[in-house]
Structure formats: C-alpha cells, structure tokens
Amino acid sequence: MSRQRRAFTLIELLVVIAIIAVLIALLLPAVQAAREAARRAQCTNNLKQVALGMHNYESAHGRLPPGRKGTSWGTWVIFTLPYLEQQGIFNAFNFVGNNTEGRGPYDTNFRFFGAANVTVAASRIGSLLCPSDVVTSPNERSFILGANTFYATQHNYVANFGSSVLLQPAIYPIGANATDPGAIAYAGAPFSDMGSPFVDIASVNFPPPSGGLADYAFSSFLDGISNTMLVSETVIGFNKDSRGFSWWGDGATFETYLAPNSPAPDRVNGGCSYPYQNNPPCIRLSTDQILETTFAARSRHSSGGVNAAIADGSVRFVKNSVHLSTWRALSTTKGGEIISADAF
Template sequence: MQPLRRAFTLIELLVVIAIIGVLVALLLPAVQSAREAARRMQCVNNLKQVGLAMHGYHDVHNVLPPGARQCCYGTWYQFVLPHMEQGALYQSFNMNSGALGLSYSHANNHTFMAIRLTVFTCPSDIPNSPTITAGVPMANHNYAANYGNTVYGQHLFQGVEFQGATFGNIQPDTARPLLGCIGFAQIVDGLSNTLLVSEIVQGQGNDLRGRIAGYADGGAFTAWNTPNARLPDIMPAGTCNPAPGNALNPPCSTQNATSTTNNPRYLASRSRHPGGVNSLLGDGSVRFNKNSVALQVWRSLSSTKGGEIFEYN
C-alpha cells in the first residue's frame, strides 16, 4: 500500500502566492533604484567626457569654445566634437560659407542634425527627435552650456546684476550681446566653484529644449531658477510645448527679445533623476546638485567673477 501524499490546501497555496507577491513588491523598488543609479552613473561619465573635451579645446585655443554663433549657426556642441574623436562629424556641419554659413535647419545640415550622440544623452531621459524643416527629425540632447546667473541676454535682470559666464555668443545679433570666448584665467571665482555644463531635459514633441546642436536657446541654461524649478522656462514663441500639450515637458511660457539689453529668455537646469541634476565644473569634476540648493548658491556657481563666498557641499 503506497503512503498517502499530502498536497497543498487551497489556503496554503494562496498564502504562498501572497508571500511571493509581497517579496516581488519589496524587490521592485530596489531593482528600479539600482537601474536609476546605473543610469545616473552613465550620465556622470558622459559629463566627464564632455569636460575632457572642453579642457582639450582650451589646451589648443587657450579659451573655452564659443557658446553660440547668433541663434542658429552652431554652438559649443560643434566646437568640442574634434576633441571627442568626432572630427569627421564636425567637418560635416556647414558653418563656414559666407558671413555666417548655413543655419542648423538648412537642408545641407539635415544629416548632421539627425545624428544622436550617446555621450550627450542622459539615459534617464526620454530621447526625442522633433521634426521641423521639411519633416526632418533633429535629435535633442541633455547637456547645456552655462550662460550665467540671469538670462540669455546676460544683462541686469529684475535687479540682479550679471556676474559673468563661462559661455556666450561670439557673433552678436539683435537679441544676443557679444561675450566672446573666455579662458580659465578669466574665471576668477575658481574652476572648482564655477559651472561649465549642466543637465536639461529633452523637449518632447515639437519642443526645442535640448536642441543643443546649432540652436543657441536650446543648448544653454542659466541659474535664474534652481534645478528642476516648478517655475516655467521662458522661450521664443513656437519653440516649446508644455503641458497640457505634452505632459512630459517642463513648464514653459514664451516671450520675445527686443534688444541685447532686453532678452528675458532662459532655461533652468533639469533632469529626470530623483532630487537634482548632474553638473560639470570647470575643474572637470561632476557634482550632483540637489533641487533644494539655495538659489544664491546656485547663481554663485554659475558666475565667473562674482567674488561670492559660499560653502559648496
């Protein structure tokens, strides 16, 4: 006679299933946290490579690269490419014919603008290639140049004096003054206390925030607002698409610039990392700046000659 084999009762089976469900619920946040930690580390490594390219450019030219050439004729992005083993890509962008060359949206630059480089893309964000001229997709990216403590016009704004920036325009137009290129010796606040580059999120849909290749307003940030501020970015009309048009985009409103002393537009540094943004400093180090950083400290980090005294933790 064979011994009886005892099977699970229905209640015991349900208990086992419930325990497994609880364990899975406990493990999922840990898995997600580990994945985000890995993505954030990749973002840090990307910024360190950008920092090496910035220093490589400085070693050759004794200045940092230009922030931009007017609105649409090349930015710092193009100028660092030869120092990231992307010399052929740099040569493919048409910026040298005529007084200014061809804008980034010209048909001759469509191939260049469609290329996404992972070194300029934070894996925590959502890669996007909005379509503009002739329906050609043009990739947005995640790292923006520091245009100082006020606004893109780099002037007195709402009573706050502009205190210098690491990047600016080298060919002025009606909305952007001439700042030119500066060298490390001109960063009198110290390289370890001055921002070079910080994160921005890629605009989704037909939103040009993150259009760092070619478009001045899409490839720069200012420290007027703290990281991931709930206050809106200020952009030219037709260049941003905030909620409810696209719920994934940060807040944004639009305003025109009327002169080099009245350009009130700016982007805040933003990321999809919980709690803050990664930022590249002048000494090549990368720091995680929390959303809770004091506004005055954040603005002090963005200036080159403010002479501020602060503790940066």
C-alpha cells in the same frame, strides 16, 4: 491499502503567492534604485567627457569653445565635437553663415537646418544623452524647407550661460526691445556682465579671430575653476518642445535664474509644449519678450537634482533643494562669491 497523496491546500497556495508578492514588492524599489544609480553614473561619466573635451579645447585654443554662434549657426556642441571623438561630424558642419548675412537663401542654407548642415543636425551623439531620460524620435523636430522636410535630434547637456537670462540684458541700451536696432547689440559680444564662462560669436566666422575671446580662458575665472559650472543637464521635450534641442543656440544653454528642476516655467523663444505628457512647465514668449528667455537645468533623475560638470573637471550632483544664491554663484566666473565646500 492505498496511501492518500498529500497536496497543497488552496489557503496554503494563496499564502505562498502572497509571500512572493510581498518579497517582489520589497525588492523592486531596490532594483529600480540600483538601475537609476547606474544610469546616473553613466550620465556623470558623459559629463566628465564633455568637461574634458572643453579642457582640451581650451588647451588647444587658449579659450573655451563659444557657447553659441547666434541662434542658428552652431553651438558649443559643434565646437567641442573633435574632442568628443566626433571629428567626422564636426568636419561636415559648414561655418560660413552668421547673423550678418541677411535673411535670404544664402542665410537659410547655412543655418543648422539648412541644406549645408542637415546631415549634422540629424545626427545623435550618444555621449550627449543621459540614460535617465527618454530619447525622442527625430520626427519630433522637423523643419520644412521648400519641398523638403528635414529632421533634427535632441540631447541632454547644456552650457552655463550665467545667473540671469540668456541674452544678459545689461548690455542693451535702456528701453531697448526686440524691435529696436539696439536689441541686436549682443551680436558678437561676450556675456560678461554676469560672468558667464561662455560667449556668443554670432557675427563672426569660425574660427574666431585670434585673441577676441582670450579673456574666457580658465585663467580669467576670478572665482576659481572649482567654483564655476561649465555644463549641466536638460530634459528632452516632446511634441516639438525646445528643451534639449542643442543644435539651436537657445536650446544649448541653461541659466541659474531658476533652481534645478524648478516648478516655475522656462521662458522660451521657441517651441513650448506644456502641458504635454511629462514636459516641464514653460511659457512661449512673444516677439517683444525675447530678452526674458531663460532655461532651468532639468533632469529626469528620480533622486531629485541635476548633474553639473565643474570647470575643474569634477561632476557634482546638485539637489533641487540647493539654496538659490549658491546655485547662482556657481554659474558666475567673476562674482566674487564665497561658496562653502558643503553648500552643494
């Protein structure tokens, strides 16, 4: 007599498939969380390297690197490159231009998108990218100069420019606007009104004149280096959006006027592409509104917050829910605020 071979019934097979699907559904969030934790750890390490580079710069020069040289002639990214093992790219940047050279071919050639600096601005610095974000193609940032098209890259880290707006309007004459001669009074002046740790050296050549920025050494941080941020995060914007465009003076900064990942819009004197994909909200300012420029710190971490490098070399993850007064206090060097150790 032949024996009948036993096999799975359709119901049993469906039950097994359902159990496997449930296990995968339970396991997938854990795997995703582990991957995000690894990405956040890499981002933290990158920010530590940036903070260490700024410390080394401060030790060598007696002051922190300039935050920016106007809008177009270099940012803290350029000045810090030798301390991020990028001496070759630093050497390729030409610092001759500044905002007093006029508006002719000479001026254009020495801007970040000019012929003298096209190689640098087209470079992508791996240590300035957060793996939680998505890297855009250089084609996202293109500039046409005559018959030539040049492409620039974007990055994820931005320098702390204080608790107000980028250009710190307290240093402007009352009633000044973007078309008044007084509206360029910030050129070469430190953003000292709000106690930002970084300055604009728009009207001088690099290196800065000795002693000119000496007050911005760590020893001048009256609030203490453990209570002051140096660098935080931004997202890389798509479709010619300015967020993450760190070769450009405005795009290399963040201000704490808005909370981390604020639903309120960034106020941008440049590319603003919103709504577009998952770009954060923004408003494109008109010419007479540029004094209102401000960028929030932003990230694409699923845990809801941003990493911030503190001036003592530590990196803290600051939740979106941080109290706004605490967040703003962390951006000043001379505000005299008292910040609890568990406040952020």
